[in-house]
Each structure stands twice: as structure tokens, then as C-alpha cells.
Amino acid sequence: MMDAIDRNIINSLQGGFPICDSPYRVVAEQLGIEESDLLQRLEKMLELKQLSRFGPMYHAERLGGGLSLCAMKLPENQFERVAELVNAYPEVAHNYAREHQLNMWFVLATETPERIATVLAEIEEETGYHVYNMPKQEEFYVGLRFDL
Amino acid sequence: MVLSKQDAQLVAAIQSGLPLVEHPYAEVGQQIGLTESEVIERITEMRESGIIKRLGVVVRHHELGYVANAMVVWDVPTERLNLVGKLLGSQPCVTLCYERPRKLPEWPYNLFSMIHGFSRERVLSRISKMVAELGLEDIDYQVLFSGRRFKQRGARYQ
Incomplete structure (x- = not known):
């Protein structure tokens, strides 16, 4: 504790x-x-994995990489299959199920901005479902702090 | 921006964490052939230029009791976006606040915020309180709680 x-x-x-x-x-x-x-x-x-990391949080775009939030609309019976395919990509940083028609939400972090489109096209091809690509346009706040 | 080879090595060397030793920057330097003061200088520079957004701990919020994880999305008229974005971003309970593109017709929301809390009930009541306090009653919003988490790790850089 x-x-x-x-x-x-x-x-x-x-x-x-x-x-x-x-x-x-x-x-x-x-x-x-x-x-x-x-x-x-x-x-x-x-x-104990209470901390995920102790070190730097990088600004992906300033490092020259690509970063985007992506969503998919999946039938319940396809969810597991698609999740497995999506999570197999090393560029997928995290992936959450959310309660909405768009029910899978993952963050893609790639080494170059161009690679976002490539990976998304591959995922669409492999899974047969459209990926909604929602890259950040403006950052109003990024504190990501949790008071304990 | 293109990183120098040296900075790229440094970025890779510390991405999974700083060593837990008395002189962590010296130890990092040993791995990549830099002195302690060179490492300190490069990290300071990357911190100032914003390549490193933050240096410190990244918590696993779920493990620390923040089990309700809500993505609250708002359909904000373009002319009010800047103001509403800043208002929401200044709320202590909001941990992230970004503008992202709408995907019409399925997805009319253009402002994304994250709110974490100890229970769904508490998160929902905090959101309604915030809407009232900030006068956002006329803005359509939705709360998407997370279900299963499949993967959580930082991005990786070579």
C-alpha cells in the first residue's frame, strides 16, 4: 500500500x-x-506498476514523429479480433474500449508523420473496417497530473 | 525538426526511464559516451525547446484508484473554440484538452478533454457542475467512459 x-x-x-x-x-x-x-x-x-514510467514525456511531433488519436466503429462480435490485429502494431501506444458507436480508441505514435497514413491504411486493409483519424489540431492543456 | 545523432541516442537511452542511482545523468552519459554535464546540458535544452514536455513520473492512474476514465467530447462552435478550450483546460479535474477534427455525420465533436476520477458517479457530477459553472449549457457534449484497457505504454523511439 x-x-x-x-x-x-x-x-x-x-x-x-x-x-x-x-x-x-x-x-x-x-x-x-x-x-x-x-x-x-x-x-x-x-x-508494483503504480508508476508507468519515471523519465521524460516526449513531444512526438517535435521529435519528428507522427501522433494521432484514432477510432473505429466495430460490431461487438468483431471487437476481439480487431483489437488483436490493432494491438499487434508497435506504433499503437494505447488502446481503450469506450462506450459509443465508435467503440475502439487508440493512440498511434509513429517515427515519421507520413507513417500514420501508412499504418492506418494497413489496419483498414487487415481488419476490413474504417479508421477515423483525429490528429490534434490545437493543444489547450496537457497537464496529465493526478493529485493523490 | 531533425535531432542530431547524439540527441537521438539520448532520447532513446532515457525513454524507458532514468536510472535510479545517485547520479542518473552520469550513468546515462556512460551508456552513450557523453559526460554528465553534457547530458545535463542536452536534457535542459530539450526541456526548454519542448521536445521533452515533462520530466518526472508518469502514473498508472488506474492502479492509483482513478478507475473512472472519461473522454468528454464537445461540439463547440468554431468561434467559441479557443475560449471554451482554455476554460476547460484550466479546470483542475481536466488532465488533457485538445481540438481534433469532426468526422461528420457520425462524429460532430471537435473538442476533446479527459477527466479521471475515483468513480463514474463522481466524474459525472463533476462534469455537470463544471458545465453549469462555466456556462456551457448550450454546448452539446458526450461522456465516453473507458471499458477495457488493452494497452498502455508510452510511445517508443528508436
Whole structure:
């Protein structure tokens, strides 16, 4: 179970991480704990998969890559088959079922912008269903923070 | 933008995580033949230029109790999009807020926001409260809760 110190660590490290020679020591001091304690707790939370990652969140387009949110409208009895085909692509970063006519939603992250269209065409060909391509046009907020 | 070969190596070296050691940037540098101060300089630069949006922890929200994951989509008249986007984006419960293209006729929604909460009930009541507080009653919206999660990981870069 997570305790108050774990929650403090997560709340603090969602906001950023120092870029200096002893960053963990800086964070530990701010939180009033030992550096070794911080390292052990991070390791444990990663092991328990409470944290997905500890590191950079990249801006795909500025890295030269392509990024898009895609949706599909699938009959219930086709869902599993199509999910398997779609998830097999390494470019599919995550995939959620959602309650709507458009019932499968996945994020595509490719090494080049052009490859988005290629992968989508392949998915349509393989599955026999249309993919709705909805790339971001304007970003109003991207905090992705969760208070604990 | 095209990354230098060195930056591309650095991007790949830290994408799955920073080492949990006292001098993480020194350790990363050892892997790719850079000094600690060079790594610090390159990461600082990428942070400032926005290639790195954020450095820190990425939580698995589901595992932390945020089990209700709602994509709330809005059909906003174009002339109000900027204002409504910024309003929604400034709400503490909204974790992402993007404009995306409509796909008519099936999909009239052009503003996408994510709201996570501890239960569907609480997420729904927060949304209605937000609609009233921000005066968005005239904007058509839909809440798409997630069902099964098939895959969750960050994007990968070579």
C-alpha cells in the first residue's frame, strides 16, 4: 500500500524532476526524506506498476514523429479480433474500449508523420473496417497530473 | 525538426526511464559516451525547446484508484473554440484538452478533454457542475467512459 510519503513523492514528481548532478538528493531534501529512501520507494512503485514510467514525456511531433488519436466503429462480435490485429502494431501506444458507436480508441505514435497514413491504411486493409483519424489540431492543456 | 545523432541516442537511452542511482545523468552519459554535464546540458535544452514536455513520473492512474476514465467530447462552435478550450483546460479535474477534427455525420465533436476520477458517479457530477459553472449549457457534449484497457505504454523511439 502507498503511504503519505509515497503520495508526496508522486505529487511532487508529476510536476518535474531536477536536471542537475544529484537530482534525487534535491528532491529528497525538498520532501524531507533520505535520498536512499526516495530511490527505494520509486523502485518499489515502479515494480508494483503504480508508476508507468519515471523519465521524460516526449513531444512526438517535435521529435519528428507522427501522433494521432484514432477510432473505429466495430460490431461487438468483431471487437476481439480487431483489437488483436490493432494491438499487434508497435506504433499503437494505447488502446481503450469506450462506450459509443465508435467503440475502439487508440493512440498511434509513429517515427515519421507520413507513417500514420501508412499504418492506418494497413489496419483498414487487415481488419476490413474504417479508421477515423483525429490528429490534434490545437493543444489547450496537457497537464496529465493526478493529485493523490 | 531533425535531432542530431547524439540527441537521438539520448532520447532513446532515457525513454524507458532514468536510472535510479545517485547520479542518473552520469550513468546515462556512460551508456552513450557523453559526460554528465553534457547530458545535463542536452536534457535542459530539450526541456526548454519542448521536445521533452515533462520530466518526472508518469502514473498508472488506474492502479492509483482513478478507475473512472472519461473522454468528454464537445461540439463547440468554431468561434467559441479557443475560449471554451482554455476554460476547460484550466479546470483542475481536466488532465488533457485538445481540438481534433469532426468526422461528420457520425462524429460532430471537435473538442476533446479527459477527466479521471475515483468513480463514474463522481466524474459525472463533476462534469455537470463544471458545465453549469462555466456556462456551457448550450454546448452539446458526450461522456465516453473507458471499458477495457488493452494497452498502455508510452510511445517508443528508436
